[in-house]
């Protein structure tokens with residue numbers, strides 16, 4: 001049977017979470033250390049471990065069918081490739097930074113100034129969209145050191161916690177884009193491979209939806225059940241089961257993570273007790 005070939009970063013920021021996502025999708029991969037290729041045991045998938053920055057070209061060449069890459073890499077090198085699914089990990093920004101002591105009032109301050117970056121296309125497009133041109137100096141790593149060694153006046157690089165900027169005496173002055181890991185694919189897939197991708201995507205969506213929510217169980221006095229149910233934002237109507245102790249019920253529901261604490265506080269106020277919160281492995285809707 002035809003297998004879908006997926007590119008995953010060989011090592012680096014995306015590798016662990018990408019492999020964990022496949023695992024959570026129930027796909028088990030025979031992983032010999034230092035292997036560049038591995039087959040899935042129970043799904044028609046072959047994993048190729050590649051450099052993140054090389055993946056857009058491999059997709060275009062048809063060497064791989066789909067991939068997990070940083071969205072910023074797609075913007076830089078693969079703007080012709082589709083984002084099939086945003087995956088919610090490796091979140092970061094691509095930002096302009098200048099030395100702390102330099103005043104910055106807008107992008108026009110960088111006119112005639114040198115900008116060091118590993119993302120020349122992204123920088124060029126951004127400057128063009130603002131009616132400016134950029135004097136770009138491409139470097140492939142340790143970009144943040146460039147202003148300190150007199151190589152550039154400003155940089156454009158990835159910012160997450162901001163600690164690399166801080167250590168290099170730089171400040172973020174403009175966020176050019178926000179990025180997270182995404183699932184992308186080659187521009188054309190055979191219908192057989194598309195069918196496998198649809199199956200994989202369905203599993204990924206179930207895992208991601210599960211991560212967004214918690215399963216909550218609580219004990220509620222029977223006379224408070226109606227009021228508690230009104231508070232709950234669950235998928236459908238909550239489950240209500242009688243407890244062995246007379247006059248009490250167990251109420252089960254699903255709560256979105258971002259509304260979680262707000263709802264829990266209200267439930268406690270309204271008389272819920274013994275609240276249990278469980279992770280959801282998958283949510284199939």
Ligand SMILES: Nc1ncnc2c1ncn2[C@@H]1O[C@H](COP(=O)(O)OP(=O)(O)OP(=O)(O)O)[C@@H](O)[C@H]1O
Pocket residue numbers: 009010011012013014050051052053054069070071072073090091092158159160161179180181
């Ligand atoms: N500090 C960070 N915090 C969160 N996400 C990040 C961070 N740095 C990078 N990323 C994301 O992870 C992706 C991979 O980054 P990483 O530094 O591991 O590899 P790379 O140098 O871009 O690629 P290659 O595999 O080609 O060496 C980036 O494209 C970005 O989307």
Ligand SMILES: O=P(O)(O)OC[C@H]1O[C@H](OP(=O)(O)OP(=O)(O)O)[C@H](O)[C@@H]1O
Pocket residue numbers: 013141142144157158159160161162163164165
């Ligand atoms: O805002 P922060 O949390 O400090 O993260 C930003 C840093 O992380 C990335 O480098 P990485 O650690 O991946 O090293 P690399 O240069 O080897 O890619 C990126 O290139 C920045 O330098």
Ligand SMILES: [Mg+2]
Pocket residue numbers: none
């Ligand atoms: Mg990096």
